[in-house]
Amino acid sequence: MSEVTRSVKISRRRNGHPVVREEHKLGYSTKTAMLLLTPSGLILGALVVVPLIFLVFTSFTDFNQRTLFTGEFNVVGLSTYAAVLADSEFWWSVVRTVLLMAACVAGTVLLGMAVAQFMTKLGKVTQYIVTVTMILAWAMPEVASAEVWNWLFQPGYGVINWLLTQLHVFGDVTNVSWANDARLAYICIWLLVVWQAIPFVAVTMFAAIQQVDPSCIEAAKIDGAGPVRLYWMITIPLVKPTLLLVTVLSIIWDFNIFNQIWLVSKGGPDNATANLGVFTYKKAFVGFDIGNGAAISVITTLMLLALTAVYIRSLLKSGEDLV
């Protein structure tokens, strides 16, 4: 038979221990491997790679609502990009995306770290209660939590407005509509995003902090390090890989925020909370200016890839454990 005997290299990573490489001789053929990869390859090729190429192509056309029915469109070259880049609304949505992302990432990561550290000081039972309540928040589907938010912040009968009125600091705010005021809408969306994202960061970082070798802490204590110094000089450096991963993931997620904005404020008032996701969606699926929407999507994708380039490069470098 034409079965080729090949040596299979398998690298395993066991809980952060160095990669162990072992050589095995198995009589598997490459043909079988390709056969096994075919279903996934077909799906990813036909439904991800081809559409991506199509997206880039569409971004050079004047694809619009009429095209959806007639199939007629013109290739207009770079003029979609010129139109997008000349649109001040586009640049504003870039600014909003970056600011909202920065605020959400900072809030999530800093508060998440604080909660993780706080959890280490708690007894077992309290720790468990805190974990479970956070998992409930984390588990809620975004659509459900956004609807709950709309009810919590509802003008007239919302419990948040009632609580704030009771504080007697802001006066009577019972009928304040959060979604209709740009600054309040941002606060509302930020709270929603951060509330749902902290559990992931806190639980992951808590697990990482627990992995820190106690003897490192002991040694530093003997050398006279106080709690603050201990945290910055020992804990942080030792959990840095996990911290970096959580931060990069938060950047990706918070750059792509859509549901929370769409369901709380629809990007309003007057597009004040429309980030790139909402702006693109409105262009492509409300105005059906699909050519321009595609151009914005291409630009957005490139921006995100640039933002995470360092991370992707480190992944490529550690190609070892991808094999």
Place this chain on the structure above:
Amino acid sequence: MNSHKPIRHAVMTVLGLLFAAAYFFPFYWMVNSALKPRSEIMTSTPLFWPKHITMQNFVVAITQTNFMINLKNSLIVVFSAVVFSVIFAFFACYALTRFCFRGRAAFMVGILVIQMLPGTAMLIPQFLVFNQLGLLNTYLGLILAYVSAVLPFSIWNLRNFFLNIPIEVEEAAMIDGANTWQILWHITFPLLVPGLVSTSIFAFISAWNDYLTAYTFMKDQSMYTLPVWLASFTTPRGVDYGSQMAAATLFSLPVVIVFLLVQRKVTEGAALGAVKG
């Protein structure tokens, strides 16, 4: 020093419980509102505990015209997507971990990059392609969209489980004369059940929760999935927060239960960049 310890512990416990209570509040408020009769929802001073617990809101939510139809749509689409992506991921991971061929690392990097793409980047071209193929507003279209969205992470997640199965077991079977398919079915598959369960759960959660794709692709109310149903929830009497919160509770329930059951797995998988709430 030692005499301060119990006090410190008590203070920390109180702070911890206060934090948990604050964190739990939105969730509590959803369930609390769902259980209140209409007269206790719109009150000038909110009632923090329902005076009369009622299931009326749940009845209103379930008897909404489209609830059962949309639930059926969700179940069909989500389960098909989960089954296909887990099977495809299983085959792909076997190839990726047991065979040596060129482009293996490139495939994995490609999968990671795909996962980072913004939602609209996939949405626009898939919408156009599906429009051409007449797949908008159909189960098949949404299933295909979900499989393509869920498959990369499924491969990524399942691969770790494959790497943890000692290859010696398979070698032994091979020496005994089993062929690739026999090994795959009789040896690898049974050992991989935990991995398959974990991958299915992640796939289920992300497909069940998806709003944007279903909202864009499914235009008839009778084709909506539950998230779209919930987001467009209005009763004939206008916005009724009680039944809306009951609807939100019903929709969240399966995910919350699954999350709590597999809490540990979730927190482990999270570190791999898994689930976005």
